[in-house]
Amino acid sequence: MFDLGTFLDWFVVLVFAHAGVTVVTAAIGRAAERVPANKRIQGEALPEGQVAREIRANIRFCLLIPAALAAALAGQWIVWGPDLLLWAAVSFFLCNVVFDVYFYALHRLLHTRPMMRFHRLHHLSRVTTPWSAQSVSTVEALGWALGYVGVPWLLGHVAPVSLIGYFVYLFYNVFGNIIGHTNVELGPPALTRSPAVWLAHPYTFHALHHARFTKHFGFGSTFMDRLAGTEWADWVPAYEQVMSGKPLRHHGKTEPHA
Template structure:
Protein backbone atom coordinates (compact mmCIF):
# COMPACT_ATOMS: atom_id res chain seq x y z
CA UNK A 1 0.00 0.00 0.00
CA UNK A 2 1.36 3.39 -0.98
CA UNK A 3 1.89 5.74 1.96
CA UNK A 4 2.45 9.28 0.67
CA UNK A 5 3.73 10.59 4.00
CA UNK A 6 6.36 7.86 4.38
CA UNK A 7 7.37 8.24 0.74
CA UNK A 8 7.86 12.00 1.07
CA UNK A 9 9.85 11.57 4.29
CA UNK A 10 12.24 9.15 2.60
CA UNK A 11 12.40 11.18 -0.62
CA UNK A 12 13.33 14.45 1.09
CA UNK A 13 15.98 12.79 3.26
CA UNK A 14 17.47 10.88 0.33
CA UNK A 15 17.54 13.90 -2.00
CA UNK A 16 19.31 15.93 0.65
CA UNK A 17 21.76 13.11 1.42
CA UNK A 18 22.51 12.35 -2.23
CA UNK A 19 22.98 16.02 -3.12
CA UNK A 20 25.15 16.61 -0.06
CA UNK A 21 27.46 13.67 -0.81
CA UNK A 22 27.67 14.75 -4.44
CA UNK A 23 28.54 18.37 -3.66
CA UNK A 24 31.09 17.53 -0.98
CA UNK A 25 32.76 14.91 -3.17
CA UNK A 26 32.81 17.20 -6.20
CA UNK A 27 34.49 19.85 -4.06
CA UNK A 28 37.10 17.33 -2.90
CA UNK A 29 37.67 16.15 -6.46
CA UNK A 30 38.07 19.69 -7.79
CA UNK A 31 40.49 20.51 -4.97
CA UNK A 32 42.53 17.40 -5.79
CA UNK A 33 42.65 18.42 -9.47
CA UNK A 34 43.97 21.86 -8.55
CA UNK A 35 46.55 20.70 -6.01
CA UNK A 36 50.13 21.57 -7.07
CA UNK A 37 51.24 17.96 -6.63
CA UNK A 38 48.25 16.42 -8.43
CA UNK A 39 48.80 13.54 -10.85
CA UNK A 40 46.66 14.66 -13.79
CA UNK A 41 45.31 11.74 -15.87
CA UNK A 42 44.22 13.35 -19.14
CA UNK A 43 46.39 16.21 -20.33
CA UNK A 44 43.75 17.79 -22.57
CA UNK A 45 41.52 20.55 -21.10
CA UNK A 46 37.82 20.13 -20.35
CA UNK A 47 35.89 21.66 -23.28
CA UNK A 48 33.83 24.81 -22.74
CA UNK A 49 30.27 24.08 -21.70
CA UNK A 50 30.95 20.53 -20.50
CA UNK A 51 30.66 21.23 -16.77
CA UNK A 52 27.41 23.18 -17.19
CA UNK A 53 25.90 20.25 -19.13
CA UNK A 54 27.10 17.81 -16.49
CA UNK A 55 25.63 19.84 -13.62
CA UNK A 56 22.19 19.81 -15.27
CA UNK A 57 22.39 16.03 -15.63
CA UNK A 58 23.49 15.69 -12.00
CA UNK A 59 20.38 17.50 -10.82
CA UNK A 60 18.22 15.00 -12.71
CA UNK A 61 20.23 12.06 -11.35
CA UNK A 62 19.99 13.35 -7.76
CA UNK A 63 16.20 13.42 -8.09
CA UNK A 64 15.61 10.14 -9.94
CA UNK A 65 17.73 7.92 -7.69
CA UNK A 66 16.13 9.11 -4.42
CA UNK A 67 12.72 8.76 -6.08
CA UNK A 68 13.34 5.08 -6.84
CA UNK A 69 14.84 4.38 -3.41
CA UNK A 70 12.01 6.19 -1.60
CA UNK A 71 9.42 4.12 -3.47
CA UNK A 72 11.22 0.90 -2.55
CA UNK A 73 11.70 1.85 1.09
CA UNK A 74 8.16 3.10 1.75
CA UNK A 75 6.68 0.08 -0.02
CA UNK A 76 8.94 -2.30 1.90
CA UNK A 77 9.88 -4.04 -1.32
CA UNK A 78 13.17 -5.17 0.24
CA UNK A 79 13.58 -7.68 3.05
CA UNK A 80 16.20 -6.38 5.47
CA UNK A 81 18.46 -8.45 7.70
CA UNK A 82 19.88 -7.71 11.15
CA UNK A 83 21.80 -4.47 11.74
CA UNK A 84 24.61 -6.00 13.77
CA UNK A 85 28.09 -4.63 13.10
CA UNK A 86 29.30 -7.88 11.59
CA UNK A 87 26.35 -8.26 9.23
CA UNK A 88 26.45 -4.58 8.29
CA UNK A 89 30.08 -5.04 7.18
CA UNK A 90 29.23 -8.26 5.33
CA UNK A 91 26.26 -6.55 3.68
CA UNK A 92 28.50 -3.73 2.48
CA UNK A 93 30.79 -6.18 0.69
CA UNK A 94 27.93 -8.26 -0.67
CA UNK A 95 26.30 -5.16 -2.16
CA UNK A 96 29.63 -4.02 -3.57
CA UNK A 97 30.33 -7.28 -5.41
CA UNK A 98 26.77 -7.81 -6.68
CA UNK A 99 26.44 -4.20 -7.85
CA UNK A 100 29.74 -4.47 -9.74
CA UNK A 101 28.43 -7.55 -11.54
CA UNK A 102 25.13 -5.80 -12.32
CA UNK A 103 26.83 -2.60 -13.48
CA UNK A 104 29.19 -4.48 -15.76
CA UNK A 105 26.20 -6.10 -17.48
CA UNK A 106 24.34 -2.79 -17.71
CA UNK A 107 27.40 -1.01 -19.07
CA UNK A 108 28.05 -3.64 -21.73
CA UNK A 109 24.37 -3.43 -22.73
CA UNK A 110 24.58 0.35 -23.04
CA UNK A 111 27.51 -0.06 -25.42
CA UNK A 112 25.49 -2.14 -27.89
CA UNK A 113 24.38 -0.45 -31.10
CA UNK A 114 20.73 -0.46 -30.01
CA UNK A 115 21.38 1.12 -26.60
CA UNK A 116 24.36 3.41 -27.22
CA UNK A 117 22.07 6.38 -27.89
CA UNK A 118 21.11 6.27 -24.19
CA UNK A 119 24.75 6.14 -23.06
CA UNK A 120 26.21 8.69 -25.47
CA UNK A 121 25.44 11.57 -23.08
CA UNK A 122 27.91 10.17 -20.55
CA UNK A 123 30.60 9.75 -23.20
CA UNK A 124 30.39 13.37 -24.26
CA UNK A 125 32.86 13.78 -21.38
CA UNK A 126 36.06 12.38 -22.88
CA UNK A 127 38.16 14.31 -20.37
CA UNK A 128 36.27 13.74 -17.15
CA UNK A 129 35.52 15.95 -14.17
CA UNK A 130 33.88 15.00 -10.85
CA UNK A 131 30.57 16.12 -12.38
CA UNK A 132 30.95 13.53 -15.16
CA UNK A 133 30.11 10.59 -12.89
CA UNK A 134 26.37 11.26 -12.69
CA UNK A 135 26.09 13.01 -16.04
CA UNK A 136 23.92 10.41 -17.77
CA UNK A 137 20.69 10.29 -19.75
CA UNK A 138 17.33 9.67 -18.09
CA UNK A 139 17.24 6.10 -19.41
CA UNK A 140 20.71 5.34 -18.07
CA UNK A 141 19.80 6.93 -14.71
CA UNK A 142 16.85 4.52 -14.52
CA UNK A 143 19.31 1.68 -15.12
CA UNK A 144 21.34 2.88 -12.14
CA UNK A 145 18.15 3.13 -10.08
CA UNK A 146 17.27 -0.47 -10.96
CA UNK A 147 20.67 -1.55 -9.67
CA UNK A 148 20.40 0.45 -6.47
CA UNK A 149 17.00 -1.09 -5.70
CA UNK A 150 17.51 -4.46 -7.33
CA UNK A 151 20.74 -5.46 -5.57
CA UNK A 152 19.32 -5.47 -2.01
CA UNK A 153 16.01 -6.84 -3.34
CA UNK A 154 17.81 -9.78 -4.94
CA UNK A 155 20.03 -10.41 -1.92
CA UNK A 156 16.92 -10.29 0.28
CA UNK A 157 15.81 -13.58 -1.30
CA UNK A 158 19.07 -15.26 -0.29
CA UNK A 159 20.75 -13.39 2.58
CA UNK A 160 18.84 -10.20 3.55
CA UNK A 161 21.31 -7.35 3.94
CA UNK A 162 21.55 -4.87 6.77
CA UNK A 163 19.85 -1.54 6.02
CA UNK A 164 22.74 0.26 7.72
CA UNK A 165 25.30 -1.69 5.69
CA UNK A 166 23.37 -0.92 2.52
CA UNK A 167 23.11 2.81 3.22
CA UNK A 168 26.84 2.95 3.96
CA UNK A 169 27.43 1.18 0.64
CA UNK A 170 25.27 3.77 -1.15
CA UNK A 171 27.43 6.52 0.34
CA UNK A 172 30.57 4.69 -0.78
CA UNK A 173 29.07 4.10 -4.24
CA UNK A 174 28.22 7.76 -4.85
CA UNK A 175 31.44 9.05 -3.26
CA UNK A 176 33.64 6.62 -5.20
CA UNK A 177 31.83 7.25 -8.48
CA UNK A 178 32.09 11.04 -8.25
CA UNK A 179 35.67 11.33 -7.05
CA UNK A 180 36.66 8.48 -9.38
CA UNK A 181 35.79 10.70 -12.35
CA UNK A 182 38.06 13.52 -11.21
CA UNK A 183 40.87 14.02 -13.70
CA UNK A 184 43.51 13.16 -11.14
CA UNK A 185 45.05 9.90 -9.95
CA UNK A 186 44.87 9.35 -6.19
CA UNK A 187 45.77 5.67 -6.07
CA UNK A 188 49.00 4.40 -4.46
CA UNK A 189 51.84 3.47 -6.85
CA UNK A 190 51.86 -0.16 -5.68
CA UNK A 191 48.14 -0.75 -6.24
CA UNK A 192 48.63 -2.48 -9.60
CA UNK A 193 50.85 -5.10 -7.93
CA UNK A 194 48.41 -5.81 -5.12
CA UNK A 195 45.55 -8.35 -5.14
CA UNK A 196 43.38 -5.44 -3.92
CA UNK A 197 43.27 -4.16 -7.52
CA UNK A 198 40.72 -6.87 -8.26
CA UNK A 199 38.24 -5.00 -6.05
CA UNK A 200 39.47 -1.38 -6.31
CA UNK A 201 41.01 -0.13 -9.52
CA UNK A 202 42.95 3.15 -9.94
CA UNK A 203 41.09 6.08 -11.50
CA UNK A 204 43.23 5.85 -14.62
CA UNK A 205 41.58 2.50 -15.30
CA UNK A 206 38.18 4.10 -15.88
CA UNK A 207 39.61 7.25 -17.49
CA UNK A 208 40.82 5.02 -20.34
CA UNK A 209 37.23 3.88 -20.91
CA UNK A 210 36.18 7.50 -21.47
CA UNK A 211 39.13 8.09 -23.75
CA UNK A 212 38.70 4.94 -25.84
CA UNK A 213 34.95 4.19 -25.53
CA UNK A 214 35.52 0.43 -25.19
CA UNK A 215 37.01 -1.85 -22.55
CA UNK A 216 37.03 -1.29 -18.79
CA UNK A 217 33.28 -1.58 -18.25
CA UNK A 218 33.49 -2.35 -14.49
CA UNK A 219 32.31 0.05 -11.82
CA UNK A 220 35.02 0.22 -9.17
CA UNK A 221 36.90 -3.04 -9.64
CA UNK A 222 38.82 -4.98 -12.28
CA UNK A 223 37.48 -8.48 -11.62
CA UNK A 224 34.62 -8.39 -14.17
CA UNK A 225 36.81 -6.94 -16.93
CA UNK A 226 39.50 -9.52 -16.19
CA UNK A 227 37.05 -12.42 -16.22
CA UNK A 228 35.31 -11.17 -19.38
CA UNK A 229 38.49 -10.25 -21.25
CA UNK A 230 37.73 -6.53 -21.57
CA UNK A 231 40.79 -5.28 -19.70
CA UNK A 232 43.19 -3.10 -21.71
CA UNK A 233 46.63 -4.75 -21.58
CA UNK A 234 48.45 -1.40 -21.51
CA UNK A 235 46.59 0.23 -18.65
CA UNK A 236 49.31 -0.49 -16.06
CA UNK A 237 52.00 1.38 -18.07
CA UNK A 238 49.48 4.19 -18.54
CA UNK A 239 48.90 4.30 -14.78
CA UNK A 240 52.63 4.34 -14.11
CA UNK A 241 53.09 7.25 -16.53
CA UNK A 242 50.39 9.22 -14.75
CA UNK A 243 51.97 8.48 -11.38
CA UNK A 244 55.29 9.72 -12.79
CA UNK A 245 53.62 13.05 -13.57
CA UNK A 246 53.05 12.53 -17.31
CA UNK A 247 49.37 13.03 -18.28
CA UNK A 248 47.91 10.93 -21.08
CA UNK A 249 47.14 12.53 -24.42
CA UNK A 250 45.87 11.48 -27.85
CA UNK A 251 42.66 10.02 -26.39
CA UNK A 252 44.39 7.88 -23.80
CA UNK A 253 46.72 6.01 -26.17
CA UNK A 254 49.83 4.75 -24.50
CA UNK A 255 52.17 3.82 -27.35
CA UNK A 256 55.88 4.19 -26.57
CA UNK A 257 57.29 7.57 -27.48
CA UNK A 258 59.93 7.86 -30.17
Protein backbone atom coordinates in the same frame (compact mmCIF):
# COMPACT_ATOMS: atom_id res chain seq x y z
CA MET B 1 1.49 -1.56 1.03
CA PHE B 2 2.86 1.66 -0.45
CA ASP B 3 2.58 4.65 1.90
CA LEU B 4 2.74 8.09 0.28
CA GLY B 5 3.68 9.89 3.49
CA THR B 6 6.57 7.53 4.09
CA PHE B 7 7.66 7.98 0.47
CA LEU B 8 7.72 11.79 0.76
CA ASP B 9 9.61 11.65 4.07
CA TRP B 10 12.27 9.35 2.65
CA PHE B 11 12.43 11.28 -0.63
CA VAL B 12 13.21 14.59 1.08
CA VAL B 13 15.85 13.00 3.33
CA LEU B 14 17.48 11.09 0.46
CA VAL B 15 17.52 14.08 -1.91
CA PHE B 16 19.38 16.16 0.67
CA ALA B 17 21.72 13.26 1.47
CA HIS B 18 22.49 12.40 -2.15
CA ALA B 19 22.87 16.03 -3.21
CA GLY B 20 25.02 16.75 -0.16
CA VAL B 21 27.41 13.87 -0.86
CA THR B 22 27.51 14.88 -4.53
CA VAL B 23 28.36 18.52 -3.91
CA VAL B 24 30.93 17.87 -1.19
CA THR B 25 32.66 15.07 -3.12
CA ALA B 26 32.66 17.03 -6.38
CA ALA B 27 34.17 20.00 -4.55
CA ILE B 28 36.92 17.77 -3.14
CA GLY B 29 37.62 16.35 -6.59
CA ARG B 30 37.68 19.73 -8.32
CA ALA B 31 40.02 21.05 -5.62
CA ALA B 32 42.33 18.07 -6.20
CA GLU B 33 42.38 18.84 -9.93
CA ARG B 34 43.65 22.35 -9.18
CA VAL B 35 46.61 21.23 -7.05
CA PRO B 36 49.68 21.60 -9.32
CA ALA B 37 51.55 18.72 -7.66
CA ASN B 38 48.78 16.19 -8.34
CA LYS B 39 49.15 13.79 -11.27
CA ARG B 40 46.82 14.81 -14.09
CA ILE B 41 45.42 11.83 -16.05
CA GLN B 42 44.16 13.30 -19.32
CA GLY B 43 46.19 16.19 -20.71
CA GLU B 44 43.56 17.80 -22.92
CA ALA B 45 41.60 20.87 -21.80
CA LEU B 46 37.89 20.68 -20.99
CA PRO B 47 35.53 21.86 -23.76
CA GLU B 48 33.64 25.04 -22.97
CA GLY B 49 30.34 24.35 -21.24
CA GLN B 50 31.14 20.77 -20.16
CA VAL B 51 30.90 21.36 -16.42
CA ALA B 52 27.61 23.29 -16.72
CA ARG B 53 26.14 20.45 -18.80
CA GLU B 54 27.31 17.88 -16.28
CA ILE B 55 25.85 19.78 -13.32
CA ARG B 56 22.43 19.94 -15.01
CA ALA B 57 22.51 16.16 -15.48
CA ASN B 58 23.57 15.71 -11.85
CA ILE B 59 20.46 17.56 -10.67
CA ARG B 60 18.27 15.09 -12.56
CA PHE B 61 20.26 12.13 -11.18
CA CYS B 62 19.98 13.45 -7.61
CA LEU B 63 16.18 13.48 -7.96
CA LEU B 64 15.63 10.18 -9.78
CA ILE B 65 17.78 7.98 -7.54
CA PRO B 66 16.25 9.19 -4.25
CA ALA B 67 12.78 8.77 -5.77
CA ALA B 68 13.51 5.13 -6.61
CA LEU B 69 15.01 4.41 -3.19
CA ALA B 70 12.16 6.17 -1.39
CA ALA B 71 9.63 4.14 -3.36
CA ALA B 72 11.39 0.90 -2.40
CA LEU B 73 11.47 1.88 1.26
CA ALA B 74 7.86 3.11 1.34
CA GLY B 75 6.66 0.01 -0.48
CA GLN B 76 8.70 -2.33 1.72
CA TRP B 77 10.06 -4.05 -1.38
CA ILE B 78 13.29 -5.09 0.34
CA VAL B 79 13.65 -7.56 3.21
CA TRP B 80 15.87 -5.92 5.82
CA GLY B 81 17.85 -7.92 8.34
CA PRO B 82 19.62 -7.22 11.63
CA ASP B 83 21.97 -4.24 11.84
CA LEU B 84 24.64 -6.13 13.72
CA LEU B 85 28.16 -4.92 12.89
CA LEU B 86 29.22 -8.21 11.31
CA TRP B 87 26.09 -8.49 9.18
CA ALA B 88 26.37 -4.84 8.16
CA ALA B 89 29.91 -5.59 6.92
CA VAL B 90 28.73 -8.71 5.06
CA SER B 91 25.85 -6.75 3.50
CA PHE B 92 28.27 -4.03 2.40
CA PHE B 93 30.57 -6.58 0.75
CA LEU B 94 27.73 -8.44 -0.99
CA CYS B 95 26.16 -5.21 -2.28
CA ASN B 96 29.56 -4.14 -3.57
CA VAL B 97 30.20 -7.35 -5.52
CA VAL B 98 26.66 -7.83 -6.86
CA PHE B 99 26.34 -4.18 -7.92
CA ASP B 100 29.63 -4.45 -9.83
CA VAL B 101 28.29 -7.49 -11.70
CA TYR B 102 25.02 -5.68 -12.44
CA PHE B 103 26.76 -2.49 -13.53
CA TYR B 104 29.11 -4.36 -15.86
CA ALA B 105 26.11 -5.95 -17.60
CA LEU B 106 24.26 -2.61 -17.78
CA HIS B 107 27.35 -0.84 -19.09
CA ARG B 108 27.98 -3.43 -21.80
CA LEU B 109 24.31 -3.16 -22.82
CA LEU B 110 24.57 0.63 -23.05
CA HIS B 111 27.51 0.24 -25.41
CA THR B 112 25.48 -1.76 -27.94
CA ARG B 113 24.37 0.06 -31.08
CA PRO B 114 20.65 0.28 -30.15
CA MET B 115 21.36 1.56 -26.62
CA MET B 116 24.36 3.83 -27.16
CA ARG B 117 22.11 6.85 -27.74
CA PHE B 118 21.12 6.63 -24.06
CA HIS B 119 24.78 6.49 -22.95
CA ARG B 120 26.17 9.14 -25.30
CA LEU B 121 25.63 11.98 -22.83
CA HIS B 122 28.05 10.39 -20.36
CA HIS B 123 30.68 9.95 -23.06
CA LEU B 124 30.57 13.58 -24.11
CA SER B 125 33.00 13.89 -21.20
CA ARG B 126 36.18 12.46 -22.73
CA VAL B 127 38.24 14.31 -20.18
CA THR B 128 36.34 13.65 -16.98
CA THR B 129 35.56 15.80 -13.96
CA PRO B 130 33.90 14.73 -10.70
CA TRP B 131 30.62 15.98 -12.18
CA SER B 132 31.00 13.50 -15.07
CA ALA B 133 30.15 10.54 -12.82
CA GLN B 134 26.41 11.28 -12.62
CA SER B 135 26.16 13.08 -15.94
CA VAL B 136 23.90 10.51 -17.61
CA SER B 137 20.63 10.46 -19.54
CA THR B 138 17.27 9.82 -17.90
CA VAL B 139 17.19 6.28 -19.31
CA GLU B 140 20.67 5.50 -18.00
CA ALA B 141 19.77 7.02 -14.61
CA LEU B 142 16.81 4.63 -14.46
CA GLY B 143 19.26 1.79 -15.09
CA TRP B 144 21.31 2.97 -12.10
CA ALA B 145 18.13 3.20 -10.03
CA LEU B 146 17.24 -0.38 -10.94
CA GLY B 147 20.64 -1.48 -9.67
CA TYR B 148 20.44 0.50 -6.45
CA VAL B 149 17.02 -1.00 -5.66
CA GLY B 150 17.41 -4.36 -7.36
CA VAL B 151 20.66 -5.44 -5.68
CA PRO B 152 19.34 -5.41 -2.08
CA TRP B 153 15.98 -6.74 -3.33
CA LEU B 154 17.75 -9.70 -4.95
CA LEU B 155 20.03 -10.31 -1.97
CA GLY B 156 17.00 -10.19 0.32
CA HIS B 157 15.71 -13.35 -1.34
CA VAL B 158 18.83 -15.15 -0.09
CA ALA B 159 19.35 -13.43 3.27
CA PRO B 160 17.98 -10.16 4.72
CA VAL B 161 20.25 -7.16 4.06
CA SER B 162 21.39 -4.83 6.83
CA LEU B 163 19.89 -1.38 6.24
CA ILE B 164 22.94 0.24 7.80
CA GLY B 165 25.31 -1.87 5.67
CA TYR B 166 23.32 -0.96 2.58
CA PHE B 167 23.33 2.78 3.27
CA VAL B 168 27.06 2.72 4.01
CA TYR B 169 27.51 0.99 0.66
CA LEU B 170 25.38 3.65 -1.07
CA PHE B 171 27.61 6.37 0.38
CA TYR B 172 30.70 4.46 -0.74
CA ASN B 173 29.17 3.94 -4.20
CA VAL B 174 28.27 7.59 -4.77
CA PHE B 175 31.46 8.97 -3.23
CA GLY B 176 33.66 6.50 -5.12
CA ASN B 177 31.90 7.11 -8.43
CA ILE B 178 32.28 10.89 -8.19
CA ILE B 179 35.83 11.04 -6.84
CA GLY B 180 36.81 8.29 -9.29
CA HIS B 181 36.02 10.58 -12.24
CA THR B 182 38.45 13.21 -10.97
CA ASN B 183 41.06 13.93 -13.63
CA VAL B 184 43.99 13.33 -11.28
CA GLU B 185 45.42 10.02 -10.13
CA LEU B 186 45.07 9.60 -6.37
CA GLY B 187 45.37 5.81 -6.23
CA PRO B 188 48.45 4.41 -4.44
CA PRO B 189 51.12 2.78 -6.68
CA ALA B 190 51.03 -0.41 -4.60
CA LEU B 191 47.41 -0.99 -5.67
CA THR B 192 48.41 -2.14 -9.17
CA ARG B 193 50.52 -4.94 -7.68
CA SER B 194 48.09 -5.97 -4.96
CA PRO B 195 45.25 -8.53 -5.15
CA ALA B 196 43.06 -5.66 -3.86
CA VAL B 197 43.05 -4.28 -7.42
CA TRP B 198 40.43 -6.91 -8.24
CA LEU B 199 38.01 -4.92 -6.08
CA ALA B 200 39.39 -1.37 -6.35
CA HIS B 201 41.33 0.10 -9.27
CA PRO B 202 43.27 3.37 -9.76
CA TYR B 203 41.39 6.24 -11.42
CA THR B 204 43.40 5.87 -14.63
CA PHE B 205 41.67 2.52 -15.20
CA HIS B 206 38.27 4.13 -15.74
CA ALA B 207 39.70 7.24 -17.41
CA LEU B 208 40.86 4.96 -20.23
CA HIS B 209 37.27 3.88 -20.78
CA HIS B 210 36.27 7.50 -21.44
CA ALA B 211 39.25 7.93 -23.74
CA ARG B 212 38.98 4.67 -25.71
CA PHE B 213 35.32 3.57 -25.22
CA THR B 214 35.59 -0.15 -25.92
CA LYS B 215 36.89 -1.78 -22.70
CA HIS B 216 36.99 -1.24 -18.92
CA PHE B 217 33.24 -1.47 -18.31
CA GLY B 218 33.47 -2.29 -14.58
CA PHE B 219 32.30 0.08 -11.86
CA GLY B 220 35.03 0.33 -9.23
CA SER B 221 36.82 -2.98 -9.68
CA THR B 222 38.74 -4.97 -12.28
CA PHE B 223 37.30 -8.42 -11.64
CA MET B 224 34.48 -8.30 -14.21
CA ASP B 225 36.74 -6.89 -16.95
CA ARG B 226 39.36 -9.52 -16.18
CA LEU B 227 36.88 -12.37 -16.20
CA ALA B 228 35.19 -11.12 -19.39
CA GLY B 229 38.40 -10.26 -21.25
CA THR B 230 37.72 -6.53 -21.51
CA GLU B 231 40.82 -5.32 -19.67
CA TRP B 232 43.44 -3.35 -21.63
CA ALA B 233 46.84 -4.95 -21.25
CA ASP B 234 48.59 -1.56 -21.17
CA TRP B 235 46.60 0.12 -18.40
CA VAL B 236 49.38 -0.33 -15.83
CA PRO B 237 51.97 1.38 -18.07
CA ALA B 238 49.38 4.13 -18.65
CA TYR B 239 48.99 4.48 -14.90
CA GLU B 240 52.77 4.58 -14.42
CA GLN B 241 53.05 7.27 -17.11
CA VAL B 242 50.52 9.39 -15.25
CA MET B 243 52.35 8.85 -11.96
CA SER B 244 55.59 9.98 -13.63
CA GLY B 245 53.95 13.36 -14.26
CA LYS B 246 53.14 12.86 -17.96
CA PRO B 247 49.38 13.04 -18.68
CA LEU B 248 47.86 10.76 -21.29
CA ARG B 249 47.07 12.19 -24.72
CA HIS B 250 45.79 10.94 -28.06
CA HIS B 251 42.62 9.29 -26.67
CA GLY B 252 44.37 7.75 -23.70
CA LYS B 253 47.09 5.76 -25.46
CA THR B 254 50.39 5.74 -23.66
CA GLU B 255 53.29 7.64 -25.14
CA PRO B 256 55.73 5.51 -27.22
CA HIS B 257 58.28 5.45 -24.40
CA ALA B 258 55.80 4.28 -21.77
